[in-house]
Amino acid sequence: MAEQAETLRRTPLSRDRVLRAAVALADEAGIESLSMRNLAQDLGVVPMALYKHVANKDELLDGMIDVIVGQIDPPASDIHWKDAIRRRVLSAREVLRRHPWAPLAIESRTMATPAVLAYLDSVVATFKAGGFSANLAHHVMHTMGSRVLGFSQELFDASRQAGRSGATTPEPPAALPPEFAARFPHLAEIAGAASHDDQSIVGEGCDDQFEFEFALDLLLDGIERLHQRGWTSPRRNG
Amino acid sequence: MAEQAETLRRTPLSRDRVLRAAVALADEAGIESLSMRNLAQDLGVVPMALYKHVANKDELLDGMIDVIVGQIDPPASDIHWKDAIRRRVLSAREVLRRHPWAPLAIESRTMATPAVLAYLDSVVATFKAGGFSANLAHHVMHTMGSRVLGFSQELFDASRQAGRSGATTPEPPAALPPEFAARFPHLAEIAGAASHDDQSIVGEGCDDQFEFEFALDLLLDGIERLHQRGWTSPRRNG
């Protein structure tokens, strides 16, 4: 560990090394631990040295996102658009699962990094190759939203808290306290009424992957129906 | 203005005044300007005085979210579940539109504030009243995700940038630079191919409201179809 750090210290700094070290730091210690100062220390370098490879912290975050989005599988060709999109999105999801801080980082950026644009462009290309009009493809991209990048913001997300700190054992959420059931009876009722691993008996967590695919397929089915119907949005004001 | 500040200074501090002042500060100056120190100054109070009404900044943010979610219309009764959900979500969207910082704040919290839970509980109640099984209601709530609160993370969101700073004129995004069209031809193609206000001739923005309702209706239609079909998720391991 210290030896590795020593080796790294001798390697000359580069934008790529800075970005990869930043991703590693965020993965291991959580995004809230990613400061220019901490990152510099990890690299065995004085904080100001980073500013030669990265204009400021915002650009650092953009670069980190590009590193991650670049890991998503390239599009499969010669298969039906629906399956191609599905695989691509699930590949993106796998990548993002290794970087739990990424969704929030992506959402907080104003979005324009080249790697993200290239990815989105290729997704649009898949729709177009499947015979979609530009108009429908436009609305469909909006509809997919962040789901096209393999994540969606869950409202009751226990995993995010785990992903923040070291994230050793993804311990199942504690059983619902009785006061919860009293105040929010409908939430309590549906809490356990789902497909899930039944390893834990009482406070079972949700199967995130199942929920994601459920929603993804619901969207893709709806999109397919509109496509077959030749749907087009009304043009406003001519 | 200074007079109003003077009046406020005499009013004794309360948790409610702190929260409302925080929301106002975030609305006017952007969430990045919301610091305990700035908030205290707005209230004509020493920073440490806030800590009697709010344990720390995280609790302040939770409280701000509760203030906002509390403004969403109560559920309509005696109408079809689909219309009831639709109206509720669009009401939430209207509320959030007045507080552009809220979506990101909501997503960054670990989520458990009472007002949000109460809202979600009442949404579930609407589904149940419409005849949904607990199982389907569970998956449907996951599928709606943050959209149930009236927002969804757009990947190419020009409005967020405007909402950050003072947000005077929501100026339309600049026309696509020619290099953009060359590098991302498919994105360029769909950029203008949508329903939108055609006030601007070249760089037209998207109609956020249309895109939101498009996606919402796509989801609700899919959900209705599953409901009518009596769909239930397979139970794993019995």
Next chain:
DNA sequence: ACCTGAACACCGTTCAAGT
């Protein structure tokens, strides 16, 4: 010309001293 220590202008929060 390059590198970097010190400094600046901020944070959230603790703590002890003042009333």
Next chain:
DNA sequence: ACCTGAACACCGTTCAAGT
């Protein structure tokens, strides 16, 4: 007992002094 100024441990980034 309450209130609050000063202080602590951080930030990102500027800038000027050192090589």
